[in-house]
């Protein structure tokens with residue numbers, strides 16, 4: 253607390269003021285009282301005064317300077333005590349503001365203390381402990397029991413359970429064995445693991461989360477930018493009004509002292525301190541709270557957008573489903589044996605990040621098949637992959653993409669239709685131009701999907717939309733189970749963008765939730781794009797405006813409810829600030845407002861507004877937001 257200069261100056265000013273008051277009341281020599289009050293002025297006013305003068309040189313009027321000027325004015329007409337009191341209250345409220353800001357920043361920074369510092373690298377001659385920052389892709393590190401994992405990579409040796417709570421918030425440790433991916437900053441359990449690093453330190457999931465959070469706290473909300481623009485004109489107008497209040501009555505023959513006092517009191521109570529503090533604390537507090545509960549919001553502007561969203565669209569695979577599909581059936585078409593075909597397919601899918609690709613690779617691994625080498629891998633998001641494996645050209649993708657209209661693929665096409673009718677996501681494997689297999693895959697719906705859809709429908713008053721690249725039959729089946737009736741299936745990535753534009757053209761402000769590379773364009777096009785962090789692709793993470801790190805869909809309605817609450821707090825704060833300014837200014841103009849009372853009212857409103865914003869830092873804020881009842885009882889929905 254003492255590291256804040258605002259706190260030190262406020263304490264010094266208060267102490268000097270108290271001593272001055274004691275000296276005064278005890279009937280000490282007048283010089284002693286005066287010099288103690290002077291000390292109070294210097295201690296509490298110098299920093300703000302100098303900052304205000306610097307601002308003046310940049311042609312901006314700083315309200316702090318006005319406060320100092322008012323205090324000096326008070327001293328000039330013999331009201332030293334009132335002036336010193338003004339300095340005390342003013343610097344105390346400055347210190348409270350600084351403490352409040354620090355608390356928000358701390359709780360944002362608390363999210364960042366997760367990055368690992370060191371790692372044990374395995375070299376040809378043994379092991380060496382190196383800073384995690386120097387790890388490169390391809391390095392192999394040793395992770396001993398209980399250690400924090402030093403980098404993002406794949407397990408190449410060993411088995412253990414890893415606590416991923418720092419990234420996903422998931423309380424239960426996750427089993428990891430050879431081939432599984434682990435993340436920097438997560439904590440190893442009782443086994444030892446050797447991990448081949450797949451990303452340089454600056455590019456790990458946790459590093460990117462850190463950057464995102466830092467950027468978020470550095471952005472200014474649109475409301476704030478607007479306020480700052482208006483504030484300048486307002487301050488100038490206020491200074492002009494103050495001068496007029498002083499000069500005009502004097503010209504008309506009024507007494508100097510009461511006129512100056514009234515003008516100064518006006519300047520203080522009309523200052524927009526509380527207005528300036530109305531916006532950022534609630535928004536930043538909401539960002540910090542969401543961050544602690546597994547959603548990273550990249551800027552305060554995003555939070556403002558979330559508060560005004562009217563529709564939500566979900567991707568299917570990896571978003572409404574948990575993104576770890578299983579290969580359920582294999583229908584071999586040609587002469588290639590099932591295992592041979594699968595070894596080719598797995599080789600071609602190995603470089604792909606798509607959940608379906610991982611399912612095929614896992615299936616091959618479970619059968620103990622050794623993967624072939626691949627060349628010339630290309631992936632077309634939303635369509636499939638192509639690669640050369642062992643000299644053969646392998647294409648894998650949706651039936652619509654792989655099986656062209658010509659009738660020579662009748663058998664494959666009817667098989668594909670049949671598995672789709674049975675509710676499976678279906679992909680076709682083609683080797684050297686001939687369909688070799690139809691694979692059916694199932695993916696589990698996330699356990700909280702139905703509840704999330706119900707809550708969102710109640711919260712924003714509109715049913716979510718499903719946007720998917722999968723076939724209409726699978727999509728409709730899943731949507732019906734979850735309570736979604738607007739289903740748009742078979743969409744390529746560009747079709748998803750068209751769908752977003754189409755929905756937004758009708759005036760809705762759309763939140764898109766997705767995970768894959770195929771969703772990135774839609775995430776970018778939407779009013780707000782939210783990416784599923786853990787399973788999500790890098791591109792989706794980078795494009796999205798917010799990232800769900802905890803892998804819980806239920807955070808989407810909670811986040812929107814919290815954003816709305818932050819917005820309501822901003823509006824309430826602005827109303828409080830405006831009311832105080834109007835009431836105190838009117839009191840001063842049309843009656844006599846004592847200077848200390850004016851100061852107390854003004855600073856009091858500033859403090860109320862500041863603390864009001866911090867309410868969203870409390871744990872209850874999130875609980876309340878996530879409790880939004882699916883029955884529609886919550887008053888939030890009427891906004």
Ligand code: ADP
Nearest residue numbers: 568569606609634635636649650720721722770
């Ligand atoms: P969603 O929109 O549901 O997340 P995608 O757009 O990622 O689905 O994929 C749409 C379809 O494209 C999949 O159902 C699949 O048939 C095909 N596809 C995309 N990528 C791949 C891949 N790597 N391997 C096989 N099929 C793929």
Ligand code: MG
Nearest residue numbers: 567569570768
């Ligand atoms: Mg997806």
